[in-house]
Amino acid sequence: MGQTARAAYEELLTRYAESCDLSGASALLSWDQETLMPPRGAEARAKQLATLAGIQHERWSAPQVGELLQECESDSGEFNDEEAAATREMRREYDMSTRLPASLVQEFAAATSAALQVWREAREASDFTRFVPSLQKLIDLSKRKAEAYGYEEAPLDALLDLYERGATTSAIRTLFGELKGKLQALTARVLDKGDAVSPALLQSDFDEDRQGELGVDVIRQMGFNFDAGRVDLSTHPFCTTPGAGDTRLTRRFLKEDLRPGLFGVIHEAGHGLYEQGMPEKWVRHPLGTATSLGVHESQSRLWENIVARSLPFWEYFLPALQKYFPAQYRDATPEAVYQAVNHVEASFIRVEADELTYNLHVILRFEIESEIFSGQLDVADIPARWNRGMKDFLGITPPDDAQGCLQDIHWAMGGFGYFPTYTLGNLYSAQLFQCAQQALPDLDHEFRQGKFDSLREWLRTEVHQKGRMLEPVALIKSATKAEPTPEPFLRYVEEKMDEVYGLSTS
Ligand code: ZN
Numbered sequence: 469m470g471q472t473a474r475a476a477y478e479e480l481l482t483r484y485a486e487s488c489d490l491s492g493a494s495a496l497l498s499w500d501q502e503t504l505m506p507p508r509g510a511e512a513r514a515k516q517l518a519t520l521a522g523i524q525h526e527r528w529s530a531p532q533v534g535e536l537l538q539e540c541e542s543d544s545g546e547f548n549d550e551e552a553a554a555t556r557e558m559r560r561e562y563d564m565s566t567r568l569p570a571s572l573v574q575e576f577a578a579a580t581s582a583a584l585q586v587w588r589e590a591r592e593a594s595d596f597t598r599f600v601p602s603l604q605k606l607i608d609l610s611k612r613k614a615e616a617y618g619y620e621e622a623p624l625d626a627l628l629d630l631y632e633r634g635a636t637t638s639a640i641r642t643l644f645g646e647l648k649g650k651l652q653a654l655t656a657r658v659l660d661k662g663d664a665v666s667p668a669l670l671q672s673d674f675d676e677d678r679q680g681e682l683g684v685d686v687i688r689q690m691g692f693n694f695d696a697g698r699v700d701l702s703t704h705p706f707c708t709t710p711g712a713g714d715t716r717l718t719r720r721f722l723k724e725d726l727r728p729g730l731f732g733v734i735h736e737a738g739h740g741l742y743e744q745g746m747p748e749k750w751v752r753h754p755l756g757t758a759t760s761l762g763v764h765e766s767q768s769r770l771w772e773n774i775v776a777r778s779l780p781f782w783e784y785f786l787p788a789l790q791k792y793f794p795a796q797y798r799d800a801t802p803e804a805v806y807q808a809v810n811h812v813e814a815s816f817i818r819v820e821a822d823e824l825t826y827n828l829h830v831i832l833r834f835e836i837e838s839e840i841f842s843g844q845l846d847v848a849d850i851p852a853r854w855n856r857g858m859k860d861f862l863g864i865t866p867p868d869d870a871q872g873c874l875q876d877i878h879w880a881m882g883g884f885g886y887f888p889t890y891t892l893g894n895l896y897s898a899q900l901f902q903c904a905q906q907a908l909p910d911l912d913h914e915f916r917q918g919k920f921d922s923l924r925e926w927l928r929t930e931v932h933q934k935g936r937m938l939e940p941v942a943l944i945k946s947a948t949k950a951e952p953t954p955e956p957f958l959r960y961v962e963e964k965m966d967e968v969y970g971l972s973t974s
Pocket of ligand 1: 735765768
């Protein structure tokens with residue numbers, strides 16, 4: 469490596485580390501906003517966050533950063549893999565922050581904050597027509613964003629790439645197309661069984677402190693490190709890492725249902741293990757972060773669904789459940805809990821959907837987004853399109869738009885292209901777990917004894933320790949020796965439904 473390229477690279481790393489400090493400070497302010505801040509702090513906090521974001525953007529989009537990147541790239545012949553990958557990531561972030569004109573960024577920020585307000589009112593009144601002008605405006609601005617970022621085939625590609633880089637409309641359409649027909653058929657067979665499985669065992673009166681202690685027991689056993697993390701309450705659960713050694717989860721409880729509190733915190737701890745598993749050498753470094761939202765979600769779903777909704781898991785954890793809630797679980801069996809946590813139901817709300825039907829909710833949103841961005845669907849026709857999709861996929865029709873196309877915040881925030889990452893996460897999780905099982909044939913036996921370390925270490929080696937070295941598809945290929953495919957998920961969910969609902973014996 470030439471002297472100037474080496475010096476330029478080192479200078480970029482220094483600037484990048486400062487950029488990480490600024491985003492870490494923003495993350496901490498946001499965490500505080502969601503957990504501890506009193507309501508009247510909101511206005512000042514919004515300004516603080518905007519100021520920090522502005523400083524960070526200004527510093528990283530400065531012309532000198534572009535020049536330093538060019539120096540690296542013009543003489544990168546002797547860069548090793550790590551340096552080449554770090555340069556690639558810094559280039560990507562630089563391009564992302566310089567391609568949008570400042571006027572468009574401001575217009576978009578103003579439009580989303582106005583749209584959020586209108587969306588809340590429209591959802592409250594369950595009146596989609598009220599939301600149409602704001603949504604139309606965000607779609608128009610998003611199309612301009614797509615043009616500014618650039619794309620090869622479809623404008624939506626540019627937006628998908630923001631959340632899952634490399635993702636394209638056509639690749640996702642193929643993947644989801646294979647998934648859709650089989651999921652629909654399986655869902656129909658399960659729903660045919662009607663009330664064969666009931667969630668009643670999880671619906672009672674559960675003291676919230678005890679729910680909290682149970683959740684902490686479970687995630688400690690999973691390996692979440694409380695010397696490098698904590699758990700607090702918030703309305704919408706999330707996971708954030710303001711800095712190395714500081715990964716924070718949040719959760720919420722429902723007194724009458726064990727599921728949101730317990731599976732919610734397991735989900736967030738799955739994200740947390742990914743963050744805690746980043747290599748120490750990449751602290752404040754371009755490679756020391758998750759490679760994509762889809763891969764992040766694969767970690768949370770793997771623990772939440774594949775591990776914590778398995779029979780061996782409940783063979784181990786039933787005594788803990790009985791310790792905290794003796795009245796409810798004194799006579800319960802692991803099999804009964806296993807059945808109840810895998811109950812399937814056709815429901816209107818995505819975030820409440822079970823493991824089987826969840827992906828159909830996502831596929832519907834992706835289909836609508838791609839029809840809108842290709843000009844096949846008018847904004848005003850979204851409710852009819854939505855309801856037709858729900859009828860087709862799940863056999864139900866939302867009674868109103870609040871329980872239909874107005875339920876999610878994503879579009880009101882201009883987050884078109886975000887939804888597919890949820891289903892990609894589910895598909896990746898099954899593909900990764902299948903490989904982990906092949907490498908570690910005793911996993912079921914270990915889970916029954918409360919041992920989760922060999923699975924966690926496998927994920928650490930194959931996924932967490934890679935940071936952003938590999939892009940998402942390359943990471944899945946390196947860990948599983950195969951292209952992303954829906955097959956492992958379909959096989960997994962079919963086997964489970966067969967076991968829980970006794971499909972083959974019908
Ligand atoms: Zn998640």
